[in-house]
Amino acid sequence: MKTQKTIREAYGEALIKYGKDDPRVVVMDADVSSSTKSGMFGAACPERFFNVGIAEANMTAMAAGFAAEGKIPFVNTFAVFLATTGSLAMRTFGGYAGLPMKFMGAYSGMSDAYDGATHHSIEDLSIMRAIPNVVTMVASDEVQTDWLVKNAIATDSPMYIRLSRDKMKPLYLENETFETGKGKVLRDGSDITIFACGMMCGIALDAAAILENDGVSARVVDMFTIKPLDRELVLRCARETRAIITAEEHNVIGGLGSAVAEVLAEANMQVPLVRIGIEDRFTETGAYGDLLAAHGLDAVSIAQKAMNAQLRA
């Protein structure tokens, strides 16, 4: 039986797999390459690996220079720093000039657990989604992470991709196909739909199992592309099921939940919506499992909220 990898390991391996023999691929890091696992590429291809030290402002603008020259730069540091300090470079060079930089946000959500709130990323999707032209995606399992890297190289757009320090529940077989902007239905259902991303996909599936026991049929969707959002799937699920739940390891403001809410509201869909995520407050230090539970991001809490939403429908 294959041992499970963490998302960061899957990412590091994918960088080598797709980047080693592609001279356009360059990888950059800000002194955290042993954490982000970009260092794996660094060991395999030292001439195309650039560790610029703890200098995110420099790193993110350097990436633009590479991209302007036709390279495909994968820019790595913790999501919380990449999305904040790096947002100026992403908007100026990525969004505005279309330079295809790939910002890879490591340790997203609360996956850096013990390091505490300063190192947790709960606004990155909100920030990056609001920059025009930045394709925004979230890694949801090992197989999908491999595809994320392959797809990033093939996509001529600036991108922000949220990764994780941790393992995620396996969702896909190795031959699975994915498409930018299309959600994946992980589990069909008829009563409610849970749109999840990242770590929440596996947890939502666990929640769906709990709900099934209670006679509620929950559809679970991996909405890994936050932007461009699969608008059509959102509307279809709103028509076919009676309540919509979103689940993300991110502030309820500005991420997946907000993106889904925008679609539902403008289409005048009269369906209850519950956004599950970090409730617009800062997180704290602790073991990852404890943090998820404390912020209602465990399967039992999600099932509870889904049940309540279903009752409102």
Place this chain on the structure above:
Amino acid sequence: MALSSQRREELEALCQKFRIDLIRQLHAVQTGHPGGSLSVCEILTALYFEKANTNPASPRDPSRDRIILSKGHAAPMLYRVLGEKGFFPLDDFAKLRQYGCHLQGHPCSAHTPGVEIPSGPLGLGLSAGIGMALSLRLDRNPARVYVVLGDGELNEGGVWEAAMCAAKYKLDNLLAIVDYNHVQLDGTSDAIMPLGDLAAKWRAFGWETLPCDGHDISALCETIDAARKIKAKPSVIIAESVKGKGVPFMEGKNTWHGNPIGKEQFAEAMVALGGMA
């Protein structure tokens, strides 16, 4: 090799023409940054008309030198220069900063041929230049990267991150030029954020540091030549300049960083520059 006196005169005449057209245009559109555009004139002219390899007919020619105007608010002078070189019709300059014209308030590579990368938010251009220089090295491309910075811009921390980084990678295909006019927006550099011994700072960061008179085009060309000979480290030219150079009532004044030019001021400027009002 030193400029012949004929060539020097040609370049100086170009600078004169550029200054006149700049003032005329900024007055016409009542927007834009005169002070920093005037101070960077010889620097841009030396690069685009004498020292750098450019290809207006093919703006993405791989062998071209890459020039980044990191002090992006001096876009009007860049645009005048690019228009003269033929990157786009010179007539476009008359629509500078107007809705629908590709000549944006700050340079954008997605809008204007000849612009390598957007600039405007200060402090980013040197980093972008490093990315380009490293990429060129990977490609074994002998083209060079020139980054023109403002002195106020050197307040930005990112510039010094970049400075450390360029030294780490020994980027001798990267040349920075600081348009050192000693004045920023709210006041002089000394009043707002003193730069101290600027040359010593660059040297301490591992750069070959060459001083120059930023309005002496011969000196600029010679200094660029000297910088290009330096191996295994990046170079910076600290070009002493005057904000608003050429228009006496603007010279050295922070108030002319971005002010629109009034009717009487325009007339006075034209007299000083020897242009027709």
